[in-house]
Amino acid sequence: MSVGLKKDKTAAGMMVNIAGLHLKNPVITASGTFGYGEEYADYIDLNKLGGISVKGLSLAPRAGNPPPRIMETTGGMLNSVGLQNVGVDAFIEEKLPFLRKFDVAVIANIYGESYAEYAAVAAKLDGVPGVHALEVNISCPNVQKGGLSFGADPKSAAEVTRRVRAKNNLPLIVKLTPNVTDITVIARAVEQAGADAVSLINTLTGMSIDLDTREPHLKNITGGLSGPAIKPVALRMVWQVARQVKIPVIGMGGIMTARDALEFMVAGASAVQVGTASFVNPCAATEIIDGIHDYMRKNRIKKITDIVGTLKT
Amino acid sequence: MKDICVGLVAANEEIKRNYFLMKVALPAAFDDPLPGQFVMMRIAGLQDPFLSRPLSVYAFSRSQKGCVIELLYRVAGRGTGIMAGLIEGSEVEIIGPLGQSYRVDPLMKNIVFIAGGIGVAPLSLLAGHLGDTFCRETSSMTFFLGARTAEEIVGIELLQKYCYRVIVCTDDGSMGEKGQVTGIFKKEMAKFPPADTALYACGPRPMLKALAGLVGGKYKCQVSLEERMACGVGACAGCVAAIKEGRGKMAYKRVCAEGPIFDLETVIWQ
Numbered sequence: 063m064s065v066g067l068k069k070d071k072t073a074a075g076m077m078v079n080i081a082g083l084h085l086k087n088p089v090i091t092a093s094g095t096f097g098y099g100e101e102y103a104d105y106i107d108l109n110k111l112g113g114i115s116v117k118g119l120s121l122a123p124r125a126g127n128p129p130p131r132i133m134e135t136t137g138g139m140l141n142s143v144g145l146q147n148v149g150v151d152a153f154i155e156e157k158l159p160f161l162r163k164f165d166v167a168v169i170a171n172i173y174g175e176s177y178a179e180y181a182a183v184a185a186k187l188d189g190v191p192g193v194h195a196l197e198v199n200i201s202c203p204n205v206q207k208g209g210l211s212f213g214a215d216p217k218s219a220a221e222v223t224r225r226v227r228a229k230n231n232l233p234l235i236v237k238l239t240p241n242v243t244d245i246t247v248i249a250r251a252v253e254q255a256g257a258d259a260v261s262l263i264n265t266l267t268g269m270s271i272d273l274d275t276r277e278p279h280l281k282n283i284t285g286g287l288s289g290p291a292i293k294p295v296a297l298r299m300v301w302q303v304a305r306q307v308k309i310p311v312i313g314m315g316g317i318m319t320a321r322d323a324l325e326f327m328v329a330g331a332s333a334v335q336v337g338t339a340s341f342v343n344p345c346a347a348t349e350i351i352d353g354i355h356d357y358m359r360k361n362r363i364k365k366i367t368d369i370v371g372t373l374k375t
Numbered sequence: 376m377k378d379i380c381v382g383l384v385a386a387n388e389e390i391k392r393n394y395f396l397m398k399v400a401l402p403a404a405f406d407d408p409l410p411g412q413f414v415m416m417r418i419a420g421l422q423d424p425f426l427s428r429p430l431s432v433y434a435f436s437r438s439q440k441g442c443v444i445e446l447l448y449r450v451a452g453r454g455t456g457i458m459a460g461l462i463e464g465s466e467v468e469i470i471g472p473l474g475q476s477y478r479v480d481p482l483m484k485n486i487v488f489i490a491g492g493i494g495v496a497p498l499s500l501l502a503g504h505l506g507d508t509f510c511r512e513t514s515s516m517t518f519f520l521g522a523r524t525a526e527e528i529v530g531i532e533l534l535q536k537y538c539y540r541v542i543v544c545t546d547d548g549s550m551g552e553k554g555q556v557t558g559i560f561k562k563e564m565a566k567f568p569p570a571d572t573a574l575y576a577c578g579p580r581p582m583l584k585a586l587a588g589l590v591g592g593k594y595k596c597q598v599s600l601e602e603r604m605a606c607g608v609g610a611c612a613g614c615v616a617a618i619k620e621g622r623g624k625m626a627y628k629r630v631c632a633e634g635p636i637f638d639l640e641t642v643i644w645q
Contacts, residue, residue: 097610101632104377105470105608117612126627128645132605132613134426134454139605143612146627289425341606342417342426344470345379 075358075365076351078112078333080310081258083195083233085112085167085333088366089323089351092314092337093118093171093197093237094143095288096347098157099164105344110351113167115335116153118199120172121179121186123149133270133279138289138316139338140268142282145173145202150186162192169235173199176206177225185229196232198222200252201239201264213239213264216251223255235312238262238303240292245299246306253307261312261335262303263296288338290316297329304330304371318346320353330371377470380405381419384465385443387458393450394493394529395459396433399467403441406472408432410501411599411636414444414471415607418461424454429604429631431577432472433496433530434503444469447496447530473607475636477501477575477597481509484571488518488538489560489586491578495520495530497599498577502537514539517567521556521582525549557585569594576639584644596639602630617643 076087090113096102099114108114126146133140148157150172161168170193174180180198187193200213200222212218223236236252238245240263249260265286270279278284296315304311313331316338317323323334339346354366363369382399390396399416408414415427434445450459461467477497486505488498502518505511516538522528523546534541543551544559552559556578574596576586583598590596602614609632618628619641628634 095606095610097612101606101608101610105379107376125625126612126615128617129615129627130603131615132603132611134424134603137423137425139426141605141611141613146612146615290422338605341611343379344606344608 073355075363076355078367080235080312080332081233083113083167083169087112087351087354088327088333089347089354090115090167090169090312090333090335091340091347092335093199095337095340098153099161100157102340102344106348108164108166110348111166112333112351113169113194114161115169115171115197116157116161117147118145118171118173119147119150119153119183120145120174121150121182123147123152128281130279130281131285133285135268135270135287135289135291137291138287139341140270140280140285140287141265142280142285144282150183154186154190158190158192167194168192169195169197171197171199171237172226173202175202177221180222181225181229184226188230188232193232195235196226196230197235197237197261198226199237199264201237201241211239211241213248214242216247219248220251220255223252223257227256233258235259235261237264239264240295240299241267246302249303249307253309257309259310259312260303260307261314263292263299263315266292266295288316290318292316293322297325300326300331301329301373317350318342320350320357323350323354324357324369327366327369328371328373330373332367332370378404380469382444382467382469384461384463384467386463387461389459391529392526394527395448395450397446397448397458397461399444399446399469401442401444401469403437405442405444405469407437408435408444408472408500409476410504411477411497412472412474413607413635414446414469414473415604416446416458417468418457419466419468424457426454426605427468427470427607428454428458429607431497431599432500434500434533447493449493470607474631474634477636479505479509480573480595483573484515485567485573486511486516487560487567487572487574488516489556489574489576489578490518490520491556491582492522492527493529494577494579494599495534496577498575499530499533499537501575502534506537513537518542519544519556519560521545521559521578523547555582555585557582557589561589574639580644583639583642587639587642587644591640597636598639598642599635600630600637600642601635604631607631617645619643
């Protein structure tokens with residue numbers, strides 16, 4: 063299916079530019095679902111992807127949460143991996159050289175447990191060859207504020223954005239949590255604080271119980287719900303946010319097919335991220351790219367950007 | 376590039392209550408699995424169950440037309456329950472073979488396998504592999520196979536072909552010796568000097584934990600661990616086990632990527 067993709071006009075029409083981040087197509091693999099790229103390199107050609115958002119990076123390596131960490135649910139799954147990662151230094155030294163071999167936008171997803179940690183991780187990634195954008199995960203608990211998520215409060219979400227902005231010149235994407243009363247308030251706050259784009263949604267907090275033992279299925283008790291079960295919620299939030307901010311929106315949440323991806327773009331997303339779908343089908347992201355390409359050809363859409371925010375209400 | 380292989384179910388037989396043997400015909404592109412490796416399997420075109428299921432490879436054969444993989448599994452939940460309903464000709468999608476295999480030390484005089492219930496599956500492939508590939512005498516191989524009852528003893532016929540001695544035991548004494556497999560092994564331990572013996576084990580966590588207490592620090596023992604998995608290829612970090620690293624440190628290792636085979640002495644039983 064990919065034969066000739068580079069030459070035809072539709073392929074050129076798939077390019078998107080998100081605040082200076084050039085993507086050959088609007089499909090990015092979502093952080094935490096695609097490792098550091100190498101895990102899936104045997105199954106798909108990473109050169110075909112618009113971008114790869116790598117597993118969330120912290121200042122020091124993190125062991126993550128004790129198992130069991132995952133549980134299947136109806137139309138999705140819960141995870142409480144706990145942001146296990148190699149740390150930003152090991153990422154730059156050990157993981158990035160592999161990714162540099164590919165013609166794909168690499169988005170470094172970062173997080174911290176304090177403003178200082180966010181700033182320090184951002185500083186380490188400034189000017190590093192092969193990193194094309196930052197995506198800031200603000201869903202993690204703020205240890206200094208009793209564990210409340212940075213992303214649940216507009217002031218702390220904005221402060222994280224400012225701190226990262228001050229230390230790094232790359233296009234800055236802030237990834238929003240859906241576990242809030244009004245996501246548009248947070249989106250506006252990070253926009254004003256200097257974010258170049260927002261991505262949403264992160265997982266929805268959920269839980270699952272084993273009735274036989276009356277124990278939670280996850281050791282952590284609660285976890286993040288992902289997969290097609292959350293798509294309607296994600297679509298609603300993307301639509302709401304896209305109407306409230308001027309910066310580009312990257313949509314995600316339960317995208318399994320090209321049609322799902324296109325729905326997010328109609329709702330206002332300039333690009334999309336494919337996450338849990340890769341677990342089910344390692345080729346999901348490239349199949350979605352091919353599917354978008356086919357849709358554009360069949361519907362005579364010259365530029366994919368023409369479809370963004372075209373919802374008729 | 377590795378492919379997601381589409382396989383055709385050639386047989387899916389209930390060999391004991393809740394225990395099934397599925398044979399799947401696969402294209403020649405599928406690599407030969409090594410003992411201890413697994414596959415991720417899902418029913419083609421079905422969205423529910425959402426995730427693929429990890430299954431140990433029980434047997435494998437290759438012909439000019441393609442290959443056949445055999446999966447011995449127990450119906451443990453919804454996913455395997457739906458799998459049990461597959462009829463001949465059903466299409467399945469398989470990724471694999473995945474994970475690390477058992478490491479073979481050809482110099483060890485004795486090879487001892489300790490399996491609990493469905494844990495027989497990867498060890499049976501290993502016993503066959505040691506015989507066929509490493510020309511190990513059946514007399515060097517002893518297999519301890521335990522389960523709660525006779526109804527849960529599966530795979531014994533193949534083992535008797537590979538191993539000179541197959542010692543069966545059940546918790547209720549309904550087949551073979553009465554007692555748990557670790558206890559029965561303990562009674563025979565003196566016959567297997569640690570310096571000359573390679574131990575391989577697979578079974579439920581409590582069994583492996585008991586074995587760790589029994590052989591810890593004395594024998595070289597490799598075990599196969601089981602965890603719920605999402606991707607099977609190391610991307611999600613969902614299937615981790617707590618493993619000792621050097622200098623008293625602990626790390627969560629991915630059962631799908633660094634495992635499923637681990638040295639028993641490195642496993643931390645929380």
